[in-house]
Amino acid sequence: MSDHNNHSSIISLYESQHNEKDRVNSHDHQTHQILYALEGHGTCTLDNKTFGIERDSFIIIPPFTEHSITAQSKMTVLVLEFDACELSEDVQSQLIPEVFQRSVVKKVSMFDSSDLRQLLRKMLYEQSHGDRLWQLALKVYMSELLFTIARAAHDFTQADTNSLRAERLRNYIDSRYFEIKNAEDIADRMGMSKRYIQSIFKEQYELTPMQYLTEVRLGLVKRLLVETEKDIVSICFEAGFESLSTFYRLFKKQVGVPPNMYRQRQKSV
Incomplete structure (x- = not known):
């Protein structure tokens, strides 16, 4: 100084x-x-x-x-x-x-x-x-x-600034969900700190960026399970999940049943 x-x-x-x-x-x-x-x-x-x-x-x-x-x-x-x-x-x-x-x-x-x-x-x-x-x-x-x-x-105002940045983060996740690896990856690509993006995103949407990313990916998975005949591995890959075991664990935790059972139930409705 x-x-x-x-x-x-x-x-x-x-x-x-x-x-x-x-x-x-x-x-x-x-x-x-x-x-x-x-x-x-x-x-x-x-x-x-x-x-x-x-x-x-x-x-x-x-x-x-x-x-x-x-x-x-x-x-x-x-x-x-x-x-x-x-x-x-x-x-x-x-x-x-x-x-x-x-x-x-x-x-x-x-x-x-x-x-x-x-x-x-x-x-x-x-x-x-x-x-x-x-x-x-x-x-x-x-x-x-x-x-x-x-x-x-x-x-x-600063509130406007944080709101706009949180919205920008959300749009980025919506459009690049298939290539995001982790929170550090999002922070680096957005030119902000990890702690900062966590703070403004959670304040705006009551979720962390990674929690929202999981929601986006699982939303796509559920749609593909119901609307297509693609196999589970292809759907997992398309949604951006790197590991099949991680995908199964997250899907069952969030939805309550494995992907195959979800597909069968939705198609029988």
Whole structure:
């Protein structure tokens, strides 16, 4: 992690670099913090809830929020730390409650991320090379940044983000059920962590991705058993099961009877 600037300021912006598998252990701060991921991906735990981090993710950390970060690749994060009491009354009364109403990871649009990156660049410049008005400049840019995040939140909330990603995961499983090997395979192909996809998928559908995958495969198996004369081995292979014994065990556990008996019963109805 790079050192803080020597200037004394109510607003501090610095770079934090992490190697793959680095972990910042759980801790909290008295100040408000906004972390911005410049590159890489990982996970962040905020008050025992885990979120995925990727490029252009914003981590909103209210004061006294327990948080930790785990890097899953080389990751660079800008850390913006400030004392809200020193900002203008309008910012304190309107923007701070809006942006920091809860600890969360946000992903803004490409348009907003460009604006936010530009504001962060200006703040870094003022902090390092600014003239006698540099502290005032930081407050102005800080207000702009908070406004941009607050405005973006109305259009694209974290709940929406997780919902859309869970739906994307479901669509992926629906269309690629025959080639998925395990949860790590899904996570790698989607560019997210295993823990993150488990969390958002279960929150949305009350199943893990692998439980849903089994449901999709068994649904196809039941349809093929009833609508075709294909043998059990072919159906098992077509549905994506690697092992016949695993397939029989899962089918009997979920359906209650072996595949052959299920076929006979359904065709006699």
